[in-house]
Amino acid sequence: MLSYIARRLVYMVIMIILVSFVxxxxxxxxxxxxxxxxxxxxxxxxxxxxxxxxxEYRARYKLDQPVLTRYWNWITNFVKGDxxxxxxxxxxxxxxIGQRALMSMLLALSSIIIVWCLAIPIGVYSATHQYSLGDQxxxxxxxxxxxxxxxxxxxxxxxxxxxxxKVEVGGLFSREFADAPWSxxxxxxxxxxxxxxxxxxSVTGTAGLVRxxxxxxxxxxxxxxxxxxxxxxxxxxxxxxxxAVRVAINPLVVILxxxxxxxxxxxxxxxxxVLNLPTVGPLFVTALKSQDMFLAGTVLIFIVLMTMIGTLxxxxxxxxLDPRIRLD
Numbered sequence: 562m563l564s565y566i567a568r569r570l571v572y573m574v575i576m577i578i579l580v581s582f583v584x585x586x587x588x589x590x591x592x593x594x595x596x597x598x599x600x601x602x603x604x605x606x607x608x609x610x611x612x613x614x615x616x617e618y619r620a621r622y623k624l625d626q627p628v629l630t631r632y633w634n635w636i637t638n639f640v641k642g643d644x645x646x647x648x649x650x651x652x653x654x655x656x657x658i659g660q661r662a663l664m665s666m667l668l669a670l671s672s673i674i675i676v677w678c679l680a681i682p683i684g685v686y687s688a689t690h691q692y693s694l695g696d697q698x699x700x701x702x703x704x705x706x707x708x709x710x711x712x713x714x715x716x717x718x719x720x721x722x723x724x725x726x727k728v729e730v731g732g733l734f735s736r737e738f739a740d741a742p743w744s745x746x747x748x749x750x751x752x753x754x755x756x757x758x759x760x761x762x763s764v765t766g767t768a769g770l771v772r773x774x775x776x777x778x779x780x781x782x783x784x785x786x787x788x789x790x791x792x793x794x795x796x797x798x799x800x801x802x803x804x805a806v807r808v809a810i811n812p813l814v815v816i817l818x819x820x821x822x823x824x825x826x827x828x829x830x831x832x833x834x835v836l837n838l839p840t841v842g843p844l845f846v847t848a849l850k851s852q853d854m855f856l857a858g859t860v861l862i863f864i865v866l867m868t869m870i871g872t873l874x875x876x877x878x879x880x881x882l883d884p885r886i887r888l889d
Contacts, residue, residue: 566873566877569873573866573869573870573873576865576869577862577865577866577869578636580861580862580865581632581636581639581858581861581862582632582636584857584858584861584862585628585631585632585635585854585858586628588849588852588854588857588858589628589852589854591852594624594852595624595648595649595851595852595853595854596619596624598851598852599648631854635854635855635858639859639862642655643655644658644855644859645855645856645859646855647848647853647855647856648851648852648853648854648855648856649847649848649851649853649856650856654855654856654859657844657856658841658844658856658859658860658863660839661839661840661841661844662826662841664733664838664839664840665825665826665827665828665840665841665842666825667751667755668733668755668758668759668762668828668833668838668840669821669824669825669828670825671755671756671759672759672762672763672766672824672828673763673817673821673824675759675760675763675767676763676766676767676770677770677817679763679767679771680766680767680770680771680774680813681770681774681806681810681813683699683767683771683774684770684771684772684773684774684775684778685774685778685801685802685806686699687699687700687771687774687775688774688775688776688778688779688782689778689782689797689801691779699771699775700775702768703768703769703771703772704768705768706764706765706767706768706769707765707768707769707772709764709765710765710831711761711762711764711765711829711831711832712829712831712832712834712835714761714764714832715758715761715831715832715835715836716835718730718757718761719731719835719836730754730757730836731836731837731838732754732836732837732838732839733751733754733755733758733838733839734747734750734751734754735750735754738750738751757836758832758833758836758838761832761836762828762829762832766820770813770816773812773813773816774809774810774813777809777810777811777812778801778805778806778809780809781805781806781808781809782801782805784805784808786804787800787804787805790804807882811879811882814875814878814879814882815872815875815876815879817875818871818872818874818875818878819868819871819872819875820871821871822867822868822870822871822874823864823867823868823871825867826841826860826863826864826867827840827841827842827845827860827864828840828841828842829842830842830843830845830846834846841860844856844860845857845860845861848860
């Protein structure tokens with residue numbers, strides 16, 4: 562067990578180094594750099610003095626150094642906890658991400674709770690009532706959920722709320738609480754706004770897990786050990802939940818651990834952008850568009866890191882839940 566975990570940790574370190582290096586190069590691929598975009602923005606505002614500050618900007622952001630030199634300086638400082646300075650916001654990356662990390666975590670955890678509370682019982686019902694009217698309804702809704710992009714659903718919700726209900730649903734706080742210090746009133750205001758983006762973000766995930774749960778449970782219900790449990794006189798509900806679901810849920814454990822942790826970092830960036838949510842996702846998209854390499858690279862490394870940690874936790878959890886699975 563310990564040797565297996567040690568090997569996986571070594572692979573994780575190697576993968577992070579490769580991903581960080583390749584990502585840094587890819588962010589550099591578009592012509593120009595952040596300074597080019599910055600100068601264009603200043604010129605569009607009529608600030609012609611920007612041309613006189615080109616050398617100052619290059620020295621400040623260290624854009625006058627080669628790519629490999631900048632990467633090495635960044636990655637060595639990254640290990641020490643210094644993620645560099647954001648070009649666009651002119652502030653430390655750690656500070657910028659830290660301000661939005663809590664909101665991203667709350668939104669991701671809320672979506673995960675909604676997905677699992679809905680997907681498992683609905684999937685079990687659909688499998689145990691195969692080809693019934695309820696199963697047909699669940700199947701149809703699941704296919705619609707899988708085909709509905711999250712950002713499109715967010716746009717529809719915004720349109721309905723503004724045009725029909727005459728209310729604003731964007732953001733996670735009301736205007737009077739947006740910049741206010743934390744209090745019980747602000748927490749309550751957050752909870753009143755949080756459920757809408759959480760529900761929108763969970764639609765596709767719920768639909769996918771329902772289909773997976775249904776298919777796995779249908780296969781498991783036909784296994785000999787399930788028939789043996791029924792032959793011993795166990796009630797149908799006990800056979801389904803105590804024996805069949807325990808085995809059929811294994812793939813969902815992998816999905817939970819491998820997707821939940823990355824979603825805590827970035828979440829659904831398009832949904833967050835449409836709903837104007839103060840999470841890390843829109844920040845990541847903005848950093849990529851403006852070639853803010855230190856900010857974009859830091860978020861990307863954390864996404865990869867959370868994915869690998871989640872995969873490792875998933876493998877260990879499966880080994881603990883199912884004695885048939887061996888780590889080797």
